[in-house]
Amino acid sequence: MKKSLTLNAIMSGIKTILQIIFPLITFPYISNILQVNNFASSVCGYFLLFAGLGISSYAVREGSRYVNDREKLSAFASEMFSINMISTALTYAVLAVTMLFWTKLHAYTDLMLVLSLQIFFTTIGTEWVFTIFEEYTYITVRGIIFQIISILMMFAFVKTQDDYCIYAGITVFAAAGANILNFFRARKYCTIRLTAKIDWKKHLKPILLIFASSFAITIYVNSD
Numbered sequence: 001m002k003k004s005l006t007l008n009a010i011m012s013g014i015k016t017i018l019q020i021i022f023p024l025i026t027f028p029y030i031s032n033i034l035q036v037n038n039f040a041s042s043v044c045g046y047f048l049l050f051a052g053l054g055i056s057s058y059a060v061r062e063g064s065r066y067v068n069d070r071e072k073l074s075a076f077a078s079e080m081f082s083i084n085m086i087s088t089a090l091t092y093a094v095l096a097v098t099m100l101f102w103t104k105l106h107a108y109t110d111l112m113l114v115l116s117l118q119i120f121f122t123t124i125g126t127e128w129v130f131t132i133f134e135e136y137t138y139i140t141v142r143g144i145i146f147q148i149i150s151i152l153m154m155f156a157f158v159k160t161q162d163d164y165c166i167y168a169g170i171t172v173f174a175a176a177g178a179n180i181l182n183f184f185r186a187r188k189y190c191t192i193r194l195t196a197k198i199d200w201k202k203h204l205k206p207i208l209l210i211f212a213s214s215f216a217i218t219i220y221v222n223s224d
Contacts (some may be wrong), residue, residue, distance in 0.1 A: 007136070007137065009142040011136035011137050011139070013048070014140050015136070015139065015143060018143065018147065024120075025151060026151060026154060030154070030158070038104075040108040040111040040112050040168075041115060041117060041168075043105065043112070043169075044112060044115040044116055044119070045117060046218075047094070047095050048118060048122060049211075049215060049218060050085050050087070050094075051084070051088045051091040051119045051123060052087070052211075053083070053084070053087050053208065054206070054207045054211035054212075054214060055080055055083060055084050055128070055206050056128045056129075056131075057210045058203070058206055058207050058210055059077070059080045059128040059129075059132070060128045060131045060132055061127075063077065063080070063128065063132045067132060068135065068189055069190070070191075073132075073143070073189065073190045073193065074190040074191040075195075075197075077126070077129060077186075077190045078193050078194070079190045079197070079198045079199065080125060080126075080128070080191055080203075081192045081193075081194070082195050082196075083204075083207070084123045085123060085194060088119055088120060091119060092116070092119065092120075095116060095119075098204045099112060111165060111168055114165055114169050114172060115172065117176065118171075118172045118175055118176065121172070121176035121179040122179060123182065124179055124180070124182075124183045124197050125175075125178065125179025125180075125182040126183065126192060127179075127188050128180055129182070129186045129189055129190065130182065130186075132189075138185070140219075142181060143178065146174050146175075147174055149173075149174075149177075150170050150174035153170045153173070154167060157170070158170070
């Protein structure tokens with residue numbers, strides 16, 4: 001059943017506005033307390049991008065064809081999830097090698113380990129399932145709840161520069177908690193499991209094309 005276009009637009013708008021407001025609330029406080037740059041966060045952001053490939057956008061586009069067929073959607077979703085888990089495992093392997101040989105990262109080891117948890121939780125979150133079914137109300141309300149909790153935790157537990165790992169953990173919690181909920185709620189729409197039956201020939205090229213486009217945009221926007 002299609003959700004109201006008006007409701008979807010409102011919820012999507014609220015979600016976008018909150019993504020702007022919450023950083024405005026937290027950034028001055030964190031900058032004043034921690035007084036550190038976001039180098040580790042930026043590095044993890046690139047690895048998060050690599051782990052995701054172009055799977056989310058591709059899954060929404062292709063998965064929308066199966067909204068009325070749970071069996072086909074489950075098969076497709078399991079393929080996407082399995083590809084994403086493989087890319088996640090490879091990303092962690094590359095991250096481990098990078099941290100081992102890139103000496104500049106040695107000073108951020110503990111911080112990188114905490115922030116890198118977001119890669120795994122983003123993968124199991126399968127956010128694209130809820131986009132396929134236009135669950136913007138769920139996505140928005142869930143996001144508000146975890147953002148509010150994370151802000152309260154930040155003010156309660158981040159007091160000195162030594163609390164930078166706590167802050168990183170809270171940042172991961174804001175996303176991880178939501179993604180854990182996603183993992184269980186997704187069962188309402190389809191059954192997602194690891195599978196070896198993946199049509200690589202069909203899926204890999206469009207996924208990589210979407211990833212290349214996203215990566216190019218990210219590099220262009222964030223290059224220093």
